[in-house]
Amino acid sequence: MKGLWTIIKKEFSRFFRDKKLIFTMIFPGILIFAIYSVMGTVMNSFIEEETGASFTEMRVLTQNPSDRLEQLVIRNTAHSGYEVEFITTSASEEDAKTQVAEGAYEAYLSLPADFDELVKEDREVVPEVKIFYNSDNTASSVCYSLLTECFRQYEEGLVNRFNVNSGMTNYDLAETDLDEIMEMMYSMLVPFLLIMFVVTGALSITPESIAGEKERGTIATILVTPVKRGFVALGKIISLSVFASLGALSSFLGTMLSLPMLINGSSGGVLEGAGISFNLFELYSVGDIVGLLFIVLYFVPVMVGLLSLISTLSKSVKEATSASSAVMIVSMLVGLSSMFGIDSLWAAFVPILNVAIAISSVLSGTASIGFILATIGMNFVYVGLLSLLLAKLFGSEKIML
């Protein structure tokens, strides 16, 4: 066992003394965080700049207020996250239109005086309602749609024979809360991203560590020492798994911390306004996070083992990297499969697919403990088989020399 520990120590020394390698592992997470955060902020500020206000708050300039319309607007926006403020003005129509065009207000509503009274009477000439808005401005367009829908309801209400869901109550009895939207989004995106990070992390170090040592002749120098060749193989898998885990963790943190900003930013802040939580620890329990961590930790050695196998069979780093890239593409495609909702137990026996489904089920809150345990167990078996195979290959002169 001392030989195994010596090999691991040497791999750690190689890794932690090489700034370039550390940078390669840690940098992707920082880069992802920076890119997603900047993109989210830029998109949010772009939308805010365009609308002149926060997307969730809309201001309507009104010439003659209508109490009935305002009630309808309040009822229709009660559960949407939008807030509409009516501002009475005595400005001329031209001035009001200019203010809307310039983005100071989302819309200008022109109503005849005593509109609510006028519409109650039968008239040959019906009152004229004018809503000015700016279709270049997203918030203004949303505001226009909202107002026209409220006027439609208003008009229907005038020939009222019965009311349908006219109160402030939330009539939708579905238990789906707003957080579930975010959980669903994470459960579809994160398995693919996590698998991609693990594969790219392993790919960036494994070919160099194994095929590179073979190519340079440095592995042969270790093979003529008394250490068991199985220990050399195992030492490589253990240390490479630790480094790949660091890389995956860095990318995972970078993504999980910045993805909410990107998603919220691209919605112009509407999701946040609607009260959807982006905080990981609010959405998921500590048990969920720990479960996720275990799934990933047992997946990293599988991927490292697989890429180590390819690297051992390759004659050069170039050959190993090319062959490993094919594995990366397949893994990413399998990662996408979590979006199709496969939940059969047989999937726990399929490497990579089992991890994608397990991660997805934890994030969507539909995890089955049996499936998770089967996934972890099978990955444990795969790591064992890959280690045995690698130990065998490390003893083969045809492969190693």
Add this chain to the structure above:
Amino acid sequence: MEEILRVENLKKTFPLSAKQRKAENTKEKRKTALAGASFSAYRGEIFGLLGPNGAGKTTTLRILSTLIKADEGDAFINGKSVRREPEAVRAQIGFLTSELKLEAFFSPDYLFNFFSDLHNVPLDVREQRKKALFEKFGIDKYAFTKVGDLSTGMKQKVSLVISIVQDPDIIIFDEPTNGLDVLTAKVVTDFLLELKAQGKTIILSTHIFSLIEKICDRVCILIDGKVVCESMLKELTAEKNLEDKFFDIYREVKGEEV
């Protein structure tokens, strides 16, 4: 004399690729590197394997170092079988060949410690040996310089020192002075003699007659994978010098002029 190495009927073939078959103008799918080689070496001697290129010298040493396995036959080092007890054999030998490289990223000091750990050398012994060997070969000034930044000669000295970290009884050197400048080559040959004086057994392969004549006690001539002569150097060169004697044997075995 105590027999420390016994080689029994070693046979080894290698597959030939289509390209190699074309280059060697043969239809054979395998090339014979060793065709039943047997010889012995004794404690405290320098034993030279002499032969032309392709005679099987390097293959023999790679089998003795357990880097590759023989197709048939076996070899015993201090009674341990290279076939059945490779780890025990590796613990007793130091092996140096140009095909074994050191990681350029690490310093001689780190590598000495690393290989000492793999050989289970105690810490205090390791430090004493490192100091003595580094001083002897002038490595102490470069102990913490990355191997990749050292000169070729210095790299070879480091490789030599690393190959004997555990102070082995048997040292196997494949072409020990190949590619070395004259100064480094002299340091190496002097060191081999010093090791012999310490009672170590040295097995070396070379095609340099002068090196054999200068340092070897016994010699084994390999031609086409077979041992064609195993003798004390003094007896072999009693009438003729080693070079002339070698070509006499070569003509006798091959039936052709060189």
